[in-house]
Amino acid sequence: MAITNQERVAKGLELLKAGLAPFVEREIHAAVKAGAVNMETVRRFSEDPNLAKKPVAQWDVAGLLKLMWETWNEVFRKTLGYSDRSLVSEIRGHRNSWAHQNAFSSDDTDRALDSIQRLLTAVSATQADEVARMKMELRRLIFEEQSRSERRKSAGTAIESQVTGALKPWREVVNPHRDVASGRYQQAEFAADLWQVHLGEGSDEYRNPVEFFRRTYLTQSLKHLLVGAMRRIAGTGGDPVVQLQTNFGGGKTHSMLALYHLFSGTAAGEMLGIDALMADSGVATLPGKITRVVLVGNKISPGNPSVKSDGTVVKTLWGELAWQLGGRAALDRIRQDDERATSPGDTLRTLMNEYGPCLILIDEWVAYARQLHDEGDLPGGSFETHFSFAQALTESAKLAKSCLLVISLPSSDTPTSPHAQSDDEEVGGIRGRAALARLKNVIGRVESSWAPASTEEGFEIVRRRLFEPLIDREQFTGRDNVARAFADFYRTHHQEFPPECRDSDYEGRLKAAYPIHPEVFDRLYTDWSTLVKFQRTRGVLRLMAAVIHSLWEKGDRNPLIMPANIPIDDPRVRDELTRYLSDQWKPIIEKDIDGPNALPLRIDGDVPNLGKFAATRRVARTLYLGSAPTSSAANRGIEDRRIKLGCVMPGEQPAVFGDALRRLSSAATYLYQDGPRYWYSTQPTVTKIAEDRAEQYKRNPDPVIAEIENRLRADLRATGEFRRIHTAPPSGADVPDDMEARLVVLAIDYPYSKDPNNKAQAAAAAILQSRGNAPRLFQNTLVFLAVDQARLQDFDEAIRRYLAWTSILDEKEGLNLDPHQVRQAETQQKSAAGAVEARLPEAYQWLLVPVQTSPQTPLQWQAFRLNGQDRLAVRVGKKLRSEDLLAPSFAGTRLRMELDKIPLWRGDHVPIRQLADDFARYVYLPRLSGPEVLADAARDGVALLSWENDTFAYADAYDDATGRYRGLRSAQRLDLIHHTGEGFLVKPGAARRQLEADRAASAAAAAAGAGVASETTTAPPGGLSEAATGVLTAGNGVPAPSTKPKRYFGTVTLDATRVGRDAGKIADEVIAHLSGLMGAEVKVTLEIEATVPDGVPDNVVRIVTENGRTLKFISQGFERS
Template sequence: MSLKPWREVAVPHEDVLKGTFKQAEFAADLSRVHAGTATDEYQNPVLFFQRTFITEGMRLLLDSVVKRLSGHGGDPVIQLQTAFGGGKTHTMLAVYHLVSRGGGNVAVSDLPGVPTLLDAAGVTELPLAHVVVLDGIKSSPNQPQTIEGQTIRTLWGDLAWQLGKAEGYALVAEADASGTSPGKEVLEKLLSSYAPCVILIDELVAYVRQFTEGATLTGGTFDSNLSFIQALTEALKAVPTAVLLASLPESDKEAGSQHGVQALSALSHYFGRIQALWKPVATEEAFEIVRRRMFAHISDKGTAEAVCRAFADYYTANGEAFPRETQESRYFERLMQAYPIHPEVFDRLYEDWSSLDNFQRTRGVLKLMAKVVHRLWKDNDKDPLIMPGSFPLADADTRNEMIYYLPQGWDPVVERDIDGERAETTGIETWDTRLGSVQACRREARTIFLGSAPSTPNQMVRGIEAERITLGVAQPGQPIGVYKDALHRLMDKLHYLNSGNNRFWFDTRPNLRREMEDRKRRFQDKEDVVPFIQKHVQKAFQGTGVFSGIHIFTASSDVPDDWLLRLVVLPPDAPFSRTGPSTACEHASGILKSRGDQPRFKQNRLIFLAADGDSVSRLKDHVRSALAWQSIVDDIKELKLNLDQFQARQASQSLDNANATLKRMIRETYKWLMAPMQEAQPGRGLSDITWEQFQINPGAQHLTQEIERVLKENELLITEWAPIHLAKMVRDWFWKDDIKDVKALEVWQQSCKQLYLPRLKDEAVFKNTMSAGAVSQDFFGFAQGKEADRYVGFSFGTCPMLFLDDALLLIEPSTAAAYQQKLEAERAAEQAVRQAQQGVTQPSEGGGLVPPAGGDAPKPTPATESVTPPKVAKRQFYGSIDLDPIQAKKQFADLVDEVVLQFTSRPGVKVEIAIEIRAETANGFDDAVQRAVKENCYVLKFKAAEFEG
């Protein structure tokens, strides 16, 4: 969705555009206007009302003044008491221009908004009135002023002079000279003589608080001035066309010293007896006040309405992401009233920033927004609305204006975390273009600052909700998810950002992240980081799966060279990369070629897992973070670190998050499966070792199962094998021209050694393949040995019980078929002899043998003489084997399973097993070893166990 930028619709005033406005111009000065020395926008009645939005409170007040001066009622005394910057002086100026009209030179009809006001009050003609301005800051209690030769000392003297010059002053001359308050009758006479009249008293407390106890100044005393105010308010009730407006500060802090607080209390009491309530500026009214002062006009109201409608619809469509009030139809009206500024800007300034003692509600907002609008215009801002996320805090003028109202320490917060070339937010967006495309991090940080900077640590609830952050940054057409991601990234990176209960705030105190970052530097790769990664990689494997052993960051000397399949996980300093530097192949080749100082023979039993070269640095950095969080949590538990409860919870939560993220990053980093291979062709020799790399899925539930899946799918590991493949392999590499049989054990062992041969999971796969092929005459025959040209225990096309030992032979099929034919011929000859023998003697009726009729018993034929005598049964077995001391436990278990059980499973077989252990050392065995061995041998019931010299 393409929405027109605000700068193409709302045109700022010339001084805002050029940045030529002056700070003082935002401060309405009643005395300067009365003296005729103010700027045009305040001095000229027409310009003043053009830029003044008549709020509800101002309308009610002007209505009362108009009625009072016309003799139609109205309040005689109106007290203006609001917060600092609440528009009191501006309201007085409206009254001043309404009743004076430039000395009568401006018609009422020329004042924008005033004719409507008079009509509503039922006044057809508003008389000009005498205006008296008493400025408590301009006047001095002990410095009389001389006007046209007349010395004036007190407020009542000044009042009388402004009303009637010398004639009016004469009524209070004695009271002015003595510093005593004139009576109520004198003031009533004075007001009646010059009615209709309006008295405007500004900063009265600032004047009265200067009278110290017991001191008499030319301006009178503390009590005489209070008496004057009391008498004046009483006199005004008696003069129907006279009215008084006085401004008083709202808080004791604005009153100044303790004496000022006392003066405020006393004056509030006297004014309170006869006063009208004055309604301060509402937030919605502030929309129009600021818009009139900032912008000359809205050039295209239709476009403005389209923009506001798009925002309102966007909020409705994504209601779960925004505050509840945005779902009301009224919010569209608020958008229209505030355009081109987002209502959330006003809400934060009027609700949060106005709580600061030195931030003036209207004047402060105007000063700030003038600088914001000027900078955004200069920077060619393309946003459809000026939002909290739009505030250009990188601009020194805007930043200084905002932090001026805040306690010390905010400048480094803005510069380091929030906005600017060196801010963390800028760095994040530079690295992640998805976030940078919409300035998601900077906009959110600005919004959080605007909504949380005025808060104090003592507040029960601090910060701004996530929904309001989104409200301050998201625009129609943008995915809200990108801002959610940005917020998570800010929480991970920023030093001064805090969060709790779905609320976020900046603070001048570094959060625990700064402490964590400092501690990260303590941890070294070799001593801390790599062992930590090793431990967590070990946790990632749930069982060994197809592997008999998983070796994590293991030296080559500690990786056994045996017949078992093993997975070797390479250390993070040996990563694999398709694009950048890669040391994984070199490191793996070193383990593949040797076991320590000895050459490695069973090379085809190793598979390698390597880290991703592009992810290792991030993994190490995150490990340091996790270690730092762990040390912080440990120090909190041991009371070595003094933190409040919130920070303690935050540390624990950060540790949990770091560990959870670490688990994911381990999987994302260790994702390259590497398998060595060689190519070989008969007669051409072997190629160099090459490496096949396959990427495993980091999101798979079980790492071991995922590795097994990749190995199987890419035929790097065989768990089920067809006999035809075994037959082909044996035919290609083992059955030569004159060699038609090969030891099966040698075939299995060569498949474990040679990288050009298939990699089988284990010996069982090899045995199962032989068994499956045994029932067919297409693949191979079997024998349990060979004596001369005869095969012992020959079988072909049947399924014998196979024992993978040094005697078992695999016989080439045609050779096996020929040998079987030979055996069949021999058996046929045997059968013929036996049949012939059965024909020589026939059993007699008596059961004896009788020769055949007509001849003697036949002599043995040559065939009968050549029949093989029956085999003698073998009744004993003896075997011996040397066990590897390192692998003795497993080898012995295999020995029992594969050999001993063959005997013990048959009835009537007696088995004896004896174990002989010899150990030698050139240095001699120390006493501790001798004692431990003898004790253990005694417990295990050794027949003999002795150490010799």
């Protein structure tokens, strides 16, 4: 019957209690005895008062875990490492979740069981094996469910690159082993477990000598170890004691298994490669029976004696050694030493000789020794006694005949090494380091030439374990063609890739690693192997098996398996890549690296040129593989050239992947950059802070609106054809009602769209129709600019990003930004500011203009899309002029057409002030920039000589009583016309009639006339005695002849303090009338006379003289009298 995850966790906790209780009780009693802690303190840590009265061994798992946590420094720090303390804390969390009936996902359950197994293993509890079986069964179920899900996913296809068609896909050249292709490797986990093999358990690849050597690549170091072992067992040489010492996962256990199977009794000819080694060793045959002893420190407990099948009780490690050498008979030889936990001394040599030839393998010795106490209160003996045994064992092995002792120890680091930390996975805590140091001191006199496999040998180890061997010529040709194509590609584009790719031996590396790219191995063996929990060989095998299985299922057809092809989106691969890292990496992968909604997929979707190659996704995968394990290192990250090495294949352009990297680095939350180096980190970049702040502005849009309005005002300083521009007015009351053309820029709350009822048009209509509570009079003066609804979101986002980066720089001290982050923020702010500048005209691109074709038709709205590189108001002005919807100038002839068309005449004339009012009011009339345009048009029309046919005349005033126009003029330039004046435009017909009548009256007066004035008299300012009749009379009243006057002269005294004002009036009121006459020559002379009673200072004399000369005075001078 299927069990639930809750039940699995409950069973795991039950096994944990059973395995942990003896260890905890033993350590607590030792600490109490040593005075490190007292029992009253211990009892206070029990959450259940009833448990406090019971022995510690009877406490429940919650009490045990709490006790370990609270007394760690006083008790358990000496035996266990800090990684084990982390396990205690984590399991407490799992236990609390289970107690509160919280749901457990399969991943949560797997994590809980794995942590329980690790803690039980750390205390050498046998229950660890049962928990391991539960965990593997759960993983099998998870794998089967994932397999079904993967088959259902239509999108579960591998990334295809644009490589040349001549290169065969790797799947057509080499085949994975069946267990790898099918995914059955999950059950074995590539776990070389010496104890399990010794018990006859485990998978065939480790248990069966023939299968083991078929899948094992014999490195130079392993060959040397096996040859020396053959000679030692055969009695012809070889080292008697060999120490295998590497970092965690360096291949020690695999080497021990090789020795174990070598002396299993299997014929040498059946084990691949052993015949050649025997020839090298000079050993013709091995002894028929070789006793093999296997001692694994974390499988044997110093506190729990082992009971054998016949009832024999074994308490110590040397007792177990004797039992495996010769059974009960051999144990009886050292029975007293086993009972009293004292070192057996030279008796060990006697046993080795008597039961030899023998192979003794000791693995995880530190894990056993660190559990011992200084006092002899454990069945396994005391800490000191154990090292006496170690010395006796090594000395006995050297003196015995045909005995080989092989011991594995964790690698020890210098204090300055990055691995020198008390939570080393294999060493453990303080006591573990002390045990390691003592064992090294005892065994250190033995010279050992064994070393782990090199990276290059690792290629072959992994290749042989994961793939079937290449056997025919076609397979070798396919491999060689791929290697040559890649090598040639790297040499051709040598500036895009790391320098080592140009070397001739890189092609050899490509062949050796085929079908896996060497960069994959380099990253795994160089970067990932620095992780405390990553085992070099097993970790690489587990990961690459998951990768190959996933790619095989998805039908990957790339020529090589590159970092960019590692399917991080596959749950099995992702689990392998994150099991050695913190849980923080999982959401980072989903967001920034490889997931259904990850950023790289969105970028590839938005940019077709990148999406065609899946370039951004490939860059992200390569970056993760190369940077995740070193994100906290001093020299973190990988260079852009190495990123391209992990991505680009022959037939593709490296520049495409450079563009993908640039886009990804500018948008990713967890991707850092420093010069050419890039890396992912669990800490969000300032980009994440900026994203969060930009998101906050959605909920608080006031700063965004204010920034938009500021940007608009700055842009609209260039007003173009408009006298005034109104930016985002709250209502029509804020837009004045006058005669000047104005541009109204609507707020972003009123976007424009093709919908007839769009907000922009409704807002514009409201402003056009009224100013506050009053109707708007001058409606033909307003045009509107609105934001595009489709572009508004992009514009708003750009503004929010700019504000976010600006706020980060403003608060850089408070945020404690380092120089790199400050540089990044400055770069991003500059980029965001550029985006705002570019998107402002893209957003505000709709010009809304009210139009009306005639007084009888309804008002309508026309929308125009603006283009060009000018400022907004300039664009609007250009568009209005091109559509003839704004007139910055107006010809007199055009004005006459409009007067006749509507018509705008009021009888035979129209006041200019009324006409300006009309043009500002009525939308069906041309839209003028301002009323002065109308005045200019009037001046232009009056000055035309063809005024009778094309334009009009001008009059200063109209006398309703007489029906006459005063100051009627035509065909002359009149600067006095102004839109606010009292002047009139007169129809040509009416003007002609009055002029003809005046001419006739003058002729009649002349006929009756009487003489011309004989002398000049003082006249009124007009210069004639009767301006109204236009007839000059002499002083005696006799009419002057009809000859017109041809000369005018006048003299006037000006106010010396306001010369400019008076001269201006004289110019407008006198000189302008005279200069406007045909053929007139007007001469104006300014005469200055100044009297200074006290005399003129020298400096004033000099200044006035120089200025007069500059102003070209005809004559000037100073007089002294």
